[in-house]
Amino acid sequence: MFSAFFDTCVLFKPYLRDTILSIAEAGLYRPLWSTGVLEELERNLLERGVTGPQVRHLRNQLGVVFPGAEVTGYTDLIDAMTNDPKDRHVLAAAIRGGAEVLVTENLKDFPASSMQRYDIEAVHPDVFLLDQLDLAPRTVHKALRTQVSRYRHSPRSVGELLDILTNDSHACREFAAACRRDTMWRS
Incomplete structure (x- = not known):
């Protein structure tokens, strides 16, 4: 089963998140995200008015339904990344997690030249x-x-x-x- 890493922008939208995770639940692929992505997701949701208990519930459910999806231990790779500086933590975590694709709406932040050597492709959620x-x-x-x-x-x-x-x-x-x-x- 292949692994797909999800950027915050994809997990932020509730119906898109539900669709992607419902398909993962069906066993087509293994979803991955990082501690940094989840922290960014939490900040963004709180800024949009989602309550703290709702955000904690979401994070808890992600961990329960997809144990092992949260990638850790990637910070040592961040400085070696050559993609957009604000998203280097995302690529580093995708590499550490062994992802084959990185799903993001911010494709410009992940140019092919930064991804090729790691054999990871950045794709839009629609693709x-x-x-x-x-x-x-x-x-x-x-x-x-x-x-x-x-x-x-x-x-x-x-x-x-x-x-x-x-x-x-x-x-x-x-x-x-x-x-x-x-x-x-x-x-």
Whole structure:
């Protein structure tokens, strides 16, 4: 099973986070993040008005559902990274965790020249989700149905979830369009 490292910007958006982690729960890949990413996520969520108890609950759930996903012991690699200085901790953790892909919306912060020697590719969440759909469409569709079944309020259907993932803040238009073309998700 391959490993994918997630940058804070991906984990910050609740429906995108839920989609990515629902697919991981289905066993398609092993998700990774770092202590630094989780600390940044916590700061950003608190700034957006999420309460401390809600943030602690999220971090706890991430650890319970995905034990071993939190990469530690990467700080010694940070200074050797050549990508954007503010995101060197992200690449260092991805390398230490053995990730094959680094999923981020900030692709400009991870130029290929900084990634090639470590055999890691930076990909946008839309591309990552499309790859998962191509690899295992039935599993992805089942994960999406499971995801929406957990919500008490909207979105209550996969179609409503895909509408959310299509909007500007989530920007997973290609993934949503591919799911809509496939009638499997409607069953």
